Amino acid sequence: MKTVLISGASVAGLTTAYWLRSKGYAPTVVERAPALRPGGQALDVRGVALGVLDRMGLLEEARSVRTRMRGMTMLDAEGNELWRSTEMTLSSGRLDNDDIELLRDDLVRLLHGRAGDGVEYVFGDSLSALTQDEDGVHAEFEQGGPRTFDLVVGADGLHSKVRQLAFGAERQFVHYLGRHLAVFSAENFLGLDNWQVWMRDETARYCLYPARDNTEMRATLGFASGPLDYDHRDLDHQKSLIAEHLSHLRWETPKLLAAMRTAPDFYFDAMAQVRMRGWSAGRAVLVGDAGYCPSPMSGQGTSLAMVGAYVLADELGRAEDDHRAALARYETRMRPYAALNQALATENRGGPAPEESLDRAKNAIALDA
Template sequence: MSRKRKALVSGASIAGPTVAYWLDRHGFDVTVVERADALRSGGYAIDIRGTAIDAVDRMGMLPELHEAHIRTRHWRFRGPRGVIASIPMEDITGGIAGRDVEIPRGVLAEILYARTRDNIPYRFNDCIVAMNEDRDGIDVTFRSGLEERYDVVIAADGLHSTTREQAFGPESQFSSYLGCCFIGFTAPNSFGFDHELNIYNVPGLAAGAYETGAERMNCLFAYRRPEPASSEYADLDGVRRDIRARYAGQGWIIPELLDAMDAADDLYFDSMMQIHMPKWSSGRVAVVGDAAYGPSFFSGQGTSTAIAGAYVLAGELAAHDSHQGAFDAYDREARKFIEDNQATAYGGSDLMVPPTRLKLWKRNRMMNLAPILTRLGMMRQEERDINSSLKLKDYTPLTKAQAAA
């Protein structure tokens, strides 16, 4: 009887549990390690559409995801003078009503964890500190002091992946700044928002708020900045002061959102980045999800590319005896899909945070014409095609009896 191949997955958000699920189904001995001391439950709403819908359907998760669907119906674009346009969500995102799913990131993480925790050990409050490989395997040392040997390591620990840095080098080699910084948080939905995303713009600034259920809303400030944020943003109090200065005097509900930001205990701040890597593997280490190709939420495809990429990576590892052959096939199979989705972020940044008065005027004009453009089939059709451009292979998983043998 041949030995089960051992895989270590670093990261327990979306890509990590997804690739772990499929590796387990394909007969691998899988372990997930996560730096945080528990599953991270927060986060903004994420979209699953196109190819990723096929992937989660193959996992049997689609009914459960539809139950958690937020069902945002409209995007309302606002300015200092009030509502500019109200557009059906699918006309903006390139999604398909009734098929695509929008749920809180934390809910998806919990669903994936529930699907995998009985078969796959999760090691929270630990992380990889060293890796040394030879022709037969890779030795991993953990922060806890544990040392173990694996056949492959999968880095799925996010945009600022420390596992990727150990295997490939500094993040600066691969990160591409998209010209914006953002801060997100949750707050009580004291404004009665009902299945709608509200976006307020003046040139170079955006503020957003949308209902997430349970009388809560997700809030966002995003703004143009020539360079990514650096040491001046080392503490969140400094971020709060900067946001208040940038948004001083703005209308709509900006004063209330600023107060909610000050009261929030779940602030998340970052520069808007993409990761571009010429190769998604180095020796016995491969990257997936945001660690490999995070397209940013300007694309709306971060979660979908993570899910689709994880499916392909696990499938190719199952289909190949050689890890290098599997990693090369993963790259060939998924790269065009990933890069095409990354490219949509540039249009998304002009949609969400137009940098100039002219671009804001053009965006608003397009939104006013959206009903006509939709009827003519000219609204976001390219995004729909890109979202679904990867056709998943059938990497037939083992039955439970085969996997246990």
Template sequence: MHNRNVLISGASVAGLTLAYWLQRAGFRPTVVERAPGLRKGGQAIDIRGCALQVMDRMNLLDKVRSVTTGMRGMSVVDGDGVELSRSTEETFTGGVIDNDDVELMRDDLTTLLFDVSRYGTEFLFDDVITAIAQDDDGVEVRFRHERPRRFGLVIGADGLHSGVRRLVFGPESSHLRFLGSYLAIFSVDNFLALDHWQTFHMTPQELVGVYSTRDNTEARAILLFHSPELDIDHRDPVRHRALVADRFAGVGWETPRLLERMGSAPDFYFDSMSQVRLDHWSKGRVTLVGDAGYCPSPRSGQGTSLALAGAYVLAGELGNRPHDHRGAFARYELLTRDYVHRNQRLAQNRSGDSRPSPVELARAANSLTLPAYPCRG
């Protein structure tokens, strides 16, 4: 491949990790991101198994550990706020006190990834790909704002509703598998004075939760509900807020206060619990990584780890085969597809408010042996 310029769609965990490793492999990455900057907010995410090795090989593991949530445990309360049960972190991990898993806020991780990838990467914020046309020698890309440009490869790291996937692989209805529930997440003040703690209230069809963040200076709210699939635009936050407010009207505990704060939350997020499933992740000079290619859904607890490991392997294989993108893409899929399937299965046949056991998570998280790619650059 003569053109070492690679366009990555999405300043996501997958996109930023990929940009870092592509630099190391001798490529020139450009990241286009719809948002005007790094996206703020999001939920607490976990890094497990082989993904911890990726962090270590990026010399970020100590920094990641320095910003962990430090969550001590959780409580379940009834509609009047009376505690029904509580669990400690040791209970969560099945008593395994030497568990190496790391939990941190999503935007803390993307900030760390941006800091290590920014100086060798071109960033096009507040822009989006509108058309992709590829031939034997490269890919012609059109943007909403930037002039048309040509790249050697295009990689979609743009999430569940990937625009690259839609442009190259067809409508998302062919690739998304709805798992029966919807999730809203947004920041709130820590009005419950939670101390590294999570509190949840559950009904047969809804879950409401609050957990403290940033050393208890903030909190995140979670509202999840079971539902048949809804016909809604994933980019319509006004409709999303109205839908959540209507669905949770009358639910007890602190739900009314959370709904009131939801209206002014600057980082409100709402989407379906869905997975992305494709027979192949590549077409010609275009491929997918992370949620864009194989989102396991938040229910699996493994989306971040899949993104980190997938980006590392993809960049490594391209570095090993700089003039053979087809061979690199094929090898990337061969190495990671079983790992992806194992982690996607964690979320299948499972209710929306339950999670895999520590043993299930550990087996899936460690089911990929990372190759040791040579350092290049």
């Protein structure tokens, strides 16, 4: 049985593990965190990606845990209502479409459960080196001993370790889009009832929405700036950056920033895209944000990751022993789809993409080659 190491146990990695296992591979998933990562913002599964969920037997379960927003309100920087809608939200689009918005941790839980017992998980560890030869990929780890695999898949996000080891320094591929983003959970101190609230001005914005039957709240905060120099491991400094750029906003902002200080699942990063000439190097290949991150500004990172995982496994399953041909076909199929979805962010930086652009991008690939 062919072996594959998958770096990253989030949406891209878990979807890849499921589909490669279905093609006869023995997947090992390595994840730096000690367990599946909690928290995260609401994610959208749209268009062709719904077909991936359906083929995994997860579509109805995903629909059952989708968010149930009734609409949204937009506030100005003083907390005055500018407009409201019961037809759409900025995070998920029209409320009457077939797409699914669900919490990241719910989607990860579903994918992990579906991947099944045929997947080996190594939590609390990370890759430190990769070398390749005709026999396979020799992987070294920060904690565990060295192992050899037939393939290595980088499904480890914007700051991919596999990409760094197999392709080179991050600065070659990650392109900053002029904004930073933070996400965390808090008590629903606003008493939001399936209702989303946005506040924004020219440089800063945030979105608040309830979760878990309105018992908690998820917050997504962002601001525009030039590139920032900060330690990715220093959460206190990152929280200070958020406070510095959003403290001028009025309304409930002070209470929100106070909740951020004690949030157990705080996440912060730059809004950026990954652009590469090739997604494979020998026996190493990238899936999802590691290879073609469109940024959260596109709203399509989750769908790209799930479709990419499916297409990669589909091509490897049909190629038998010719992984080079399979990886080339994976790129050929995915590149037009990835490009259209990345364009949703770069061509519409002032707000959500036009509905017709999103409809075209989310359906711009066929699952059957």
